[in-house]
Amino acid sequence: MENVRVRFAPSPTGFLHIGGARTALFNWLFAKHEGGKFILRIEDTDTERSTSEYQMNILEDLRWLGLDWDEGPEVEGRFSPYLQSQRFSIYQSYIQRLLDSGQAYYCFCSMQELEKERFESEKKKLPYHYSKKCRTLSQQEIEHQMKNNVAFSIRIKVPNEGQLVIQDMIRGTVSFQWNDFDDFIVVRSQGGATYNLVVVIDDALMKISHVIRGEDHLSNTPKQILLYQALSFEVPRFAHIPLILGADKSRLSKRHGAVSIGEFRRQGYLPETMINYLAHLGWSMDGTTEVFSRETLVKHFSLTRVIKSAACFDYAKLQWLNGKYIREMDKDTFIHLGTAVLLEKNIISSEFIKNHENQVRKIMLIVKDHVKLISDIAHQTDYFFNPIENYNLELIEKFSNIEVTKRLEEFFDLILPMTSFDAAELEKSIRHLADQKKLKLADYVHPVRFALTGQLTSPGLFEVMEILGHDSCIDRITRLSNGLKTQMSAKK
């Protein structure tokens, strides 16, 4: 395809959410696949609700996802600026053109009047339509109103009849009847062009070839096509992708769980996971492949394989995918991410990392395959670096019996004289001990694991011991033994 140019045009009135991220992804993938350009444009014409914080956030999240833009804020390009708030003057001449050609007209109806019209038709249970009474105002009437400084908006003359047929790349043929549409407003009475106008002007000026966006825009498309034609712009191709729903099939919202990219990032999801998951939500490569790299995605992505129906977001599958990516992750990358989490949560200091680099490495690698979210690393490694704060009371209760204390004592006696503390060696001696006492290995492992980690699950116990070291093991076993004994005597 020649000169593919697509864009993602978020409005900075909130954080980048899952749906927006997927729209951005599909645009990005399409551009990369076709060898085209991906443009980022900020739609901040709603000055009331737009903030620069949100804008910064969106850019940051897009970069985190690796969805870099060829043109847009901070990189600029042939069609700068890419913030609509800086393009107001550009829109002016096009508004004039619409007025001059008679395709748009001044409307002096006040909000109150319109409200009344709306109320009246609601009372009669009729679908509301603007009366179009300003459409036929004479030149004198217009001048008269202007002279009196009556506030006006500008409306587009929508054809009274006929239909408009869209060839959507995903949905196929979609047709609308013009008489279902109102003469919509393109310039507010306070001044300022509205979304439908600016989106068309910008897409045309920025030479956007394909408009790929959420299905919620499908109903707006006829209005926009009308504007393209009114301004003699070339109409781009449209592709409306299905929306993302929550588990209950209602629109995805906070009550379903995390919805913004930032939240997922903070929870410990990887950008690769998000990309992979989002790509497969509404698109498939072949029906069997579940895990695809960015390169594979770029190579195979096509709008023709985007499904038409809305998809429910599945947190469980997302988590599974994240675990898979973590397991397959390069060791150094994992260590890097893991230590960052530990630093952030104040589990270790950067001093400590400097002085114990090898130990930190070892600990990271030992938990790598157990982690589903990067943030899990914190509670899965805390006991290596810090003393166990308090043993869980319920578990203390569970382990409070004579058998357990006996096992701990035997174990203690076994390791006390040891001079080397190697995982393989430890395993050999402990197996030997169990055999001797005619017990299962697990009879020793479970109480000791609890003593050393304060948890019921951990990576291989012998490796844990090797890392903790002789003295620390002795201390913790002593501490738990004493704790259990106290508990048992208190019960008597």
Add this chain to the structure above:
RNA sequence: GACCCCAUCGUCUAGAGGCCUAGGACGCCGGGUUUUCAUCCCGGCAACACGGGUUCGACUCCCGUUGGGGUCGCCA
């Protein structure tokens, strides 16, 4: 309510008239490996919304019903 879109296991999806006894994945259940958890490996449960057509034949095409979603702003 009007208009538009959609409809395969609980969820994500494959399926473009006979390849379907409907495939894969997550989840779930059972089993194996492991000192525990996770991993890994086996196995299992589970779907074409409904009703009419068209056709020798329909998950696939058409119509209707139902259900879900979207849009009806001087928001984007």
